[in-house]
Amino acid sequence: MKHFNAVKETIGDLKADVAGMVIAASADIALIVDRDGAVLDLSYGEGDFRIEGSDRWRGRFLRxxxxxESLGKVERMLAGAAANERPRWRQINHHAKPGDIPVQYLALPLTTTGHYVVIGREMGTMALLQQKLIMAQQTMERDYERFRHAETRYRLLFQISGEAILVVSARTGKIVEANAAASRILGHQKGDLVGQNFFSGFDEKSTDDIHSLLEQVRTGGTCEDISVKRSDNAHSFFMSANLFTHHKDGLFYLLRLKPVEDSESASMVPRAKARIIEVMEKSPDAFVMTDQQGIIQAANRSFLSLVQLVAEQQVLGQSLDQWLWRPGVGLNVLLGTLREEQTVRLFSTSIRGEMNAVTKVEISAAAATRGDETCYGFVIRDVERRFKGIGDFEKDAGGSSESMTELVGRVALKDIVRETTDVIERMCIEAALEMTHDNRASAAEMLGLSRQSLYVKMRRYGVGEFNSQDRD
Incomplete structure (x- = not known):
């Protein structure tokens, strides 16, 4: 703080009202306090700064x-004014809602009255600017951190990529960056390619083709891959190019090289996969792919025919359980086995179509996992023809051993046992009802069953008629 050189000569004796006007005009807020720190009077400057509740400060202590945290500053400020020390600005915070109000204060003694004048400058605007500056700095730091991580990931992917990649300056034609794969297939040590002229290693025709390719990329933005040949080792490559701009260094080409022999062998894989998909689509056996919950994601035409539908969209998003003969049981068994064993072989069940046609089928399935996603593929084979003999056996009241032995080799033993057991149960129930003249209590006693068990089996096999009194 610099004082006037000739105060008395230039200013003279200030009257109290003039001094008050000077103090009020030079401060955002000014306080007159006594020796004990009690507020005797206050004034505001011409700005919009106001502290809520300050009209009730008179008679209260400044502390x-x-x-x-500002109590110590208030005490030191008033003590320094009492000792005529060199005045210092101190930041003091006032209570307010929703947040504290910072004010920079300076205390000066009034020698004629023994009071102190406390001059304050509003710091809210300054604090807001400082807060915005801090937020801007933090945003810059976060952006810089993200940029640094992105650059690290880019360089890591650039170097570990199995595809040869080079960055070439459009202005000089020199190689700016090259990954390990590029150095390997071009016959150089790692790092030797940087700074070399990219066009120098190719034969004359390839050099002309490369220039044409880059010119096409520069003018049109897109191009088709071309075949180029090295002059030193006679290796051939497929080359593709993209153009990108650096804000400081100008235009660059991103070039990718792929040996012709690798491209041919790699291209065989997609063609083979495509053929597998085509074969599965035309397969006479039904094929359906689901997610881990059994929701259908794809199905071939044979599956659509089996469930008596015409368009794949009709089954997509539906549960396979919708068409199984035992809903809620068969699919749970299949999915549980797939989760544990990854494969299922010859699971016997039935498919019920939309028109209620029931077809006996065998299901084989496998699980395929890629990353965190797992899907299940089901091959469903119609085996209805194998069970025609069982229907003939059901018609044969005698159920001779010849009828059963004819099924061996055509039907699995467990299926023969299950189906023949159902036939025998139905025949016995019908015989018991006939012998008891449809007296179901007597028929149940004759068969050694409870009445409820008899009703369950009658409903299962469709035997007899039921009325409202027949309950399980």
């Missing part, structure tokens, strides 16, 4: 109007 009661500030936040706890």
């Amino acid at each position: 009661d109007l500030v936040t706890p």
Whole structure:
């Protein structure tokens, strides 16, 4: 703080009202306090700065109007004014809602009255600017951190990529960056390619083709891959190019090289996969692919025919359980086995179509996992023809051993046992009902069953008629 050189000569004796006007005009807020720190009077400058509740400050101690961390500053400020020390600005915070109000204060003694004048400058605007500056700095730091991580990931992917990649300056034609794969297939040590002229290693025709390719990329933005040949080792490559701009260094080409022999062998894989898909689509056996919950994601035409539908969209998003003969049982068994064993072989069940046609089938399935996603593929084979003999056996009241032995080799033993057991149960129930003249209590006693068990089996096999009194 610099004082006037000739105060008395230039200013003279200031009257109290003039001094008050000077103090009010030079401060955002000014306080007159006594020796004990009690507020005797206050004034505001011409700005919009106001502290809520300050009209009730008169008679209160200044230390009661500030936040706890500012108490020591208030005491030191008033003590320094009492000792005529060189005045210092101190930031003091006042209680307010929704947040504290920072004010920079300076205390000066009034020698004629023994009071102190406390001049304050509003710091809210300054604090807001400082807060915005800090936020901007933090945003810059976060952006820089993201940029640094992105650059690290880019360089890591660039170097570990199995595809040869080079960055070439459009202005000089020199190689700016090259990954390990590029150095390997071009016959150089790692790092030797950087700074070399990219066009120098190719034969004359390939050099002309490369220039044409780059010119096409520069003018049109897109191009088709071309075949180029090295002059030193006679290796041939497929080359593709993209153009990108660096804000400081100008235009660059991103070039990718792929040996012709690798491209041919790699291209065989997609063609083979495509053929597998085509074969599965035309397969006479039904094929359906689901997610881990059994929701259908793809199905071939044979599956659509089996469930009596015409368009794949009709089954997509539906549960396979919708068409199984035992809903809620068969699919749970299949999915549980797939989760544990990854494969299922010859699971016997039935498919019920939309028109209620029931077809006996065998299901084989496998699980395929890629990353965190797992899907299940089901091959469903119609085996209805194998069970025609069982229907003939059901018609044969005698159920001779010849009828059963004719099924061996055509039907699995467990299926023969299950189906023949059902036939025998139905025949016995019908015979018991006939012998008891449809007296179901007597028929149940004759068969050694409870009445409820008899009703369950009658419903299962469609035997007899039921009325409202027949309940399980």
